[in-house]
Amino acid sequence: MIVLKQPESTRPFSFAFQPVIDVVDRKVVSYEALVRGLGGESAHQMLTRNSAEELAQFDRECRVVAIQTAARLGLKSHLNLNFLPTTIYSSSEVILSTVQAAEKNEIPLDSIVLEISEVELIGDQTGFALLINEYKSLGINISIDDFGKGYSGLSLLADFQPDQIKLDMNLVRRIEARGARQAIVRALAVACGDLGVDIVVEGVETIDEYMWFRDEGFRWFQGYLFARPAFEEFPEVHYPEFEA
Amino acid sequence: MAGLMHCISASVAAVPLNTAEMVEILMVARANNKRRGITGILLHIDGSFFQILEGAQEDVAATYAKTAEDHLFTRVTDIISEPIAKRAFSDWTMGFADLTHAEQMAIGGLNDFFQEGTCCTRLRAGRSQKLLRAFAAGRWRTKLRRDLKKIAG
Ligand SMILES: Cc1cc2nc3c(=O)[nH]c(=O)nc-3n(C[C@H](O)[C@H](O)[C@H](O)COP(=O)(O)O)c2cc1C
Numbered sequence: 001m002i003v004l005k006q007p008e009s010t011r012p013f014s015f016a017f018q019p020v021i022d023v024v025d026r027k028v029v030s031y032e033a034l035v036r037g038l039g040g041e042s043a044h045q046m047l048t049r050n051s052a053e054e055l056a057q058f059d060r061e062c063r064v065v066a067i068q069t070a071a072r073l074g075l076k077s078h079l080n081l082n083f084l085p086t087t088i089y090s091s092s093e094v095i096l097s098t099v100q101a102a103e104k105n106e107i108p109l110d111s112i113v114l115e116i117s118e119v120e121l122i123g124d125q126t127g128f129a130l131l132i133n134e135y136k137s138l139g140i141n142i143s144i145d146d147f148g149k150g151y152s153g154l155s156l157l158a159d160f161q162p163d164q165i166k167l168d169m170n171l172v173r174r175i176e177a178r179g180a181r182q183a184i185v186r187a188l189a190v191a192c193g194d195l196g197v198d199i200v201v202e203g204v205e206t207i208d209e210y211m212w213f214r215d216e217g218f219r220w221f222q223g224y225l226f227a228r229p230a231f232e233e234f235p236e237v238h239y240p241e242f243e244a
Numbered sequence: 245m246a247g248l249m250h251c252i253s254a255s256v257a258a259v260p261l262n263t264a265e266m267v268e269i270l271m272v273a274r275a276n277n278k279r280r281g282i283t284g285i286l287l288h289i290d291g292s293f294f295q296i297l298e299g300a301q302e303d304v305a306a307t308y309a310k311t312a313e314d315h316l317f318t319r320v321t322d323i324i325s326e327p328i329a330k331r332a333f334s335d336w337t338m339g340f341a342d343l344t345h346a347e348q349m350a351i352g353g354l355n356d357f358f359q360e361g362t363c364c365t366r367l368r369a370g371r372s373q374k375l376l377r378a379f380a381a382g383r384w385r386t387k388l389r390r391d392l393k394k395i396a397g
């Protein structure tokens with residue numbers, strides 16, 4: 001069991017939560033935990049202060065604290081957790097503390113969704129596949145974040161299939177007017193449908209973006225349009241009106 | 245701990261199979277699977293098969309290798325092979341549904357796999373369930389093209 005170095009009251013970070021919603025059933029299917037400094041700094045600002053070793057320790061602590069915080073808030077849905085950049089390859093040990101924290105807080109492992117950024121995966125894909133298989137055998141769900149940001153996304157799908165992908169913002173932004181992006185996203189929807197991979201449309205900011213995806217049959221969304229991340233809170237969701 | 249996995253594949257009957265032949269295949273399959281601790285489901289429609297095998301890795305591999313050699317069906321497409329935490333078909337040595345006759349989908353328990361939004365959202369549904377629905381909706385149907393050899397060279 002990992003022992004957190006700092007008691008909760010003096011820990012310099014905590015979490016904000018942003019919902020992933022199903023607009024058809026009008027309910028929250030997951031919350032993504034986003035690390036925040038107590039002064040409101042983003043994860044990126046906090047990271048630059050740490051050495052590699054501290055970073056790995058911080059990475060593990062983050063998931064443990066995110067689980068504790070979500071449990072305290074009465075989590076009933078899935079919980080999306082992140083790896084900090086560069087920490088995913090360390091070893092499968094990195095997940096042990098996460099598994100223990102989930103068990104201790106009575107959150108089933110199949111409610112945990114681990115997000116791994118596509119751009120983190122350009123290196124050792126074999127090592128990555130082994131790691132992922134270990135998570136899968138525990139029942140933990142795998143999500144590829146920022147899908148479509150780098151150039152590895154499609155070849156990634158060829159070799160292993162996550163439970164979920166989250167479309168990169170660059171594919172989402174102003175999609176209603178951008179034909180090439182529309183074509184790519186439609187093709188992705190077919191591929192993911194055939195492979196049983198769920199697509200979450202992330203970073204949705206405008207009604208027009210939302211309308212385009214909704215008309216194409218997408219149902220899982222995350223973005224400012226529905227709810228901003230809320231600090232140590234599960235925020236209220238604004239469901240688009242026309243989805244009566 | 246022997247790791248569990250599932251192996252999801254599509255294939256096509258090499259020759260038309262009648263009901264008696266299907267029953268015979270299923271009886272052999274179920275006897276073998278019971279012995280090996282394999283569970284799963286087989287769907288059929290118009291000569292297209294869709295199968296999910298679950299069990300310990302070496303048992304699934306052995307069963308898969310054996311069926312791949314079977315001359316009764318051909319063009320086996322591997323869709324997904326991956327570790328799983330628990331079985332989706334733990335009670336079935338090999339469930340079977342012929343979707344050619346849609347009313348048979350009422351087979352005990354099977355309905356749950358096709359219906360959406362009953363107890364859980366699709367985000368919670370496992371890969372097996374999602375792919376069964378995809379097949380039922382018309383994906384992964386394999387066609388035999390017997391006329392290809394006639395193309396002039
Ligand atoms: C569509 C189809 C599905 C099959 N599924 C299985 C199966 O799940 N398990 C199995 O052992 N054999 C299955 N078989 C039969 C195998 O291909 C093979 O004939 C059988 O395993 C041979 O068993 P035996 O060595 O005991 O005679 C299937 C055959 C067909 C045509």
